[in-house]
Amino acid sequence: MTSIINVNLPQQSYEIAIAPGILDQLGQYLADLNLGKKVLVVSNPTIFKHHGERAIASLKAAGFEVASYSLPPGERYKSLNSIQKLYDIALENRLERSSTMVALGGGVVGDMTGFAAATWLRGINVVQVPTTLLAMVDSSIGGKTGVNHPQGKNLIGAFHQPRLVLIDPEVLKTLPVREFRAGMAEVIKYGVIWDAELFSQMEASKNLNQLRYIKPELIDSILTRSCQAKADVVGKDEKEAGLRAILNYGHTIGHAVESLTNYRLITHGEGVAIGMVAAGQIAANLGLWQQEDTERQNALIQKAGLPTKLPDGVDIEAIIEALQLDKKVKAGKVRFILPTQIGVVTITDDVPSETIREVLRAM
Amino acid sequence: MTSIINVNLPQQSYEIAIAPGILDQLGQYLADLNLGKKVLVVSNPTIFKHHGERAIASLKAAGFEVASYSLPPGERYKSLNSIQKLYDIALENRLERSSTMVALGGGVVGDMTGFAAATWLRGINVVQVPTTLLAMVDSSIGGKTGVNHPQGKNLIGAFHQPRLVLIDPEVLKTLPVREFRAGMAEVIKYGVIWDAELFSQMEASKNLNQLRYIKPELIDSILTRSCQAKADVVGKDEKEAGLRAILNYGHTIGHAVESLTNYRLITHGEGVAIGMVAAGQIAANLGLWQQEDTERQNALIQKAGLPTKLPDGVDIEAIIEALQLDKKVKAGKVRFILPTQIGVVTITDDVPSETIREVLRAM
Structure with missing residues (x-):
């Protein structure tokens, strides 16, 4: 079908x-x-x-x-x-x-x-x-x-x-297993930003880290629900004037880490996974969402075989500096997508550098 | 104002x-x-x-x-x-x-x-x-x-x-005088394809080949009427799906001649002037417009100090070949914009190569 x-x-x-x-x-x-x-x-x-x-x-x-x-x-x-x-x-x-x-x-x-x-x-x-x-x-x-x-x-x-x-x-x-997992980072992203049902379906699965261990119904759901989420968001905001920015959840810090490791050490999806862990914790530290939800998210990331820590040797000040180069910078302010509950996020350019440093140091 | x-x-x-x-x-x-x-x-x-x-x-x-x-x-x-x-x-x-x-x-x-x-x-x-x-x-x-x-x-x-x-x-x-004249080629184009009144105003002017000899009212009319023509056409067809193609009047052969002379011998406007002379004569030979109108057009081109002949040494078969590279080629057919009266054109991809050769040989 x-x-x-x-x-x-x-x-x-x-x-x-x-x-x-x-x-x-x-x-x-x-x-x-x-x-x-x-x-x-x-x-x-x-x-x-x-x-x-x-x-x-x-x-x-x-x-x-x-x-x-x-x-x-x-x-x-x-x-x-x-x-x-x-x-x-x-x-x-x-x-x-x-x-x-x-x-x-x-x-x-x-x-x-x-x-x-x-x-x-x-x-x-x-x-x-x-x-x-x-x-x-x-x-x-x-x-x-x-x-x-x-x-x-x-x-x-x-x-x-x-x-x-x-x-x-x-x-x-x-598809090599590492690339499959990289894709799962984006799927988890849709669960966090848009589709709590998809999030729950993945939580209910015993395994997420290899295609052959995942039930065909869940693969089907992963593909159709993720594509539907992307189509919904793009249909409402084709040129990233507003809403579409939520698709960048996890990408702000993710891109910086990818860039600082010359796009060789980690996959894009691994960068996004690290970025979601960071953004989730920033949201929790700012009191925007529950620490418990951060941990549910991170558990899913781990179950998918994705990293939740910064790669060794990445300098935190270099990340802060690299954020300034992000396409999403506006008037010098870095824009963050932060979750408020599973399936819902908010957009803010009001995250103190100190909070970013604190979260990254703990990773 | x-x-x-x-x-x-x-x-x-x-x-x-x-x-x-x-x-x-x-x-x-x-x-x-x-x-x-x-x-x-x-x-x-x-x-x-x-x-x-x-x-x-x-x-x-x-x-x-x-x-x-x-x-x-x-x-x-x-x-x-x-x-x-x-x-x-x-x-x-x-x-x-x-x-x-x-x-x-x-x-x-x-x-x-x-x-x-x-x-x-x-x-x-x-x-x-x-x-x-x-x-x-x-x-x-x-x-x-x-x-x-x-x-x-x-x-x-x-x-x-x-x-x-x-x-x-x-x-x-x-602006150097040669560049002024190059611009006049496009202005004459608007007269032929869209604005018969602009055409008449230019016919009525004693001089067209230097800014300082042209009355300020005519300069004003040249700018506003040309911009209005362009805005009208673009407003009706932003991405060149149909109507906008008429703005390419004179450009099909013009581009080929520019390209064959390595964009150095003639200005873009001079290419367009040559292309309009060719397209006008093709239209006349195909019985689409009057020979008399062709001559009115060519007189205006000459009054503006623009060429009406092919540059020496340009090979006619090389032009025919170059036409195939034009962005406007569709299913291998070259699209021509041809006038039917002053201020009106038609779009056709049905011009026999022999007609193109015949017209170019006579230039």
Whole structure:
């Protein structure tokens, strides 16, 4: 059975379609959207090896002219140089305004393909086919695209909504366990900020740290409820003018820690996990939510095999300094998303540096 | 007296404000829009020398923190490398999402600053202060931004609407005559595609080829009517889904000729002039408009001191080949904008290559 979630936006709405084996229907979905004949599939070598043939076969069967390109893997190639390479490929294959880039991969592939599509010929179609849990529940939905500046993650980017998001849970079977856990960080985030029922379902599960130990019904719930949460929030605030900022729960300190460890030591999800532990404790110390809820959150994070401590050697003053570079800084003030109960958060730029220091020192 | 023209768009509307001396009110206009405190003025060395101080003084007087940067001049620096430099400057000056880039210059400065603003932190404010006639009546309005790929003009870009366009006709006094004429090509374009009255007013003027020989009332009419034409068209079709394509009248062949002469031999406006002569004659040969109207158009182009012949040494087959690279190609077919009477055009992708060859051979 296919779950369809609608992302409703003023200028361009689209569907998130979730079903086991749906990758084989990619071509048919594109044909139903009446997209132009030329398609460029962008992936990375590992993912392309696992799933590239199937994606391309499906597109060709539906009558598309298909070219493909594999980006070098990893956050450190998420640069403007790689985008220039994508532009060259787009030019060689004579992509037109009606053409489509298909991002087949995780968050890095999705963000970069989205940015290239946003800026080639002032915007061509992009379809997201996320292959990691993180990309499925988060980065493939909502139109944020970007690449890193040497001094900061995703500082260069654009909003560019996909025409379709196609999620095949079966591809998760080939996902390394550490990446699965990284995705679980975002799923736990939705539980804390938006969906107390999802939070409870995960609390009730004996295991959260490996796909094969989690019941299929819970996987299904994790995917559909997370995508629905993201679609709800993005539908209410496409360009992050207000509400959408709540999706950054755990990301403020998370990004700083990722950046200070050069995006190599920890995954994005691990950064978010650390950031949620910090933000939760800040909220508790400021009296915004119960210490007990902080501990429920942290237990879930641990059950998912995610870190709750700062990595060794990260300097606390360097984190405070790095927060100033965050895209969400406004008039020099760092904006924090803080929980008030499970499923509800508030946005504030009024957190004393001393409280941040105190919480980080205890981690 | 200040003329205000509204550009009405679904997501973000803005004003074009036209008045002699209005550059001194730049800071006040930004303050009225409640833009953030940090402003980066982007210009080029020549323009900055003439007008930079005034712009900065006005911004500072209104309470803004101002940084400035001069791009190296000329189309050949309209590259992703220059954009990377702008990103570095944005980072050094800690621009935030509420910050503003002010593009003080001609089309190259406006397009590049617009693109940098579109893609820094996924989009910050941009205010256009055009200093050439071409930028005033065309490129500063409508949100098209872009940089060149080594193999094609503006292949990289995004739509990003300005928050304001501020036009001070007095700055035209320092504009080199060849650049003034290049702007007149776009003004004549508006006469042909949209505003028969503007066309007649220009026909009635004894002189069109130098600012100082043109009556102030006609300059006023040229600016307000051209901006109104652009605002009308963009307001009806922001993202070039249909109608907006008519603004490309003369640009299809014009771009090809510019590209084949490496953007050095002729100005953009001269390319457009040549392209209008070609498109007009194609329309006449296809029986779409009167030969007499073609000649009226060409007489206006000549009176404005613009070329009506292909530059020496440009190969006609190379033009035909280059047309295939145009952003407006759809399913391999080149789209042409062709006049049917003064003030009215039609869009067609049904022009036989033989007709194009025939017309170009006669030029």
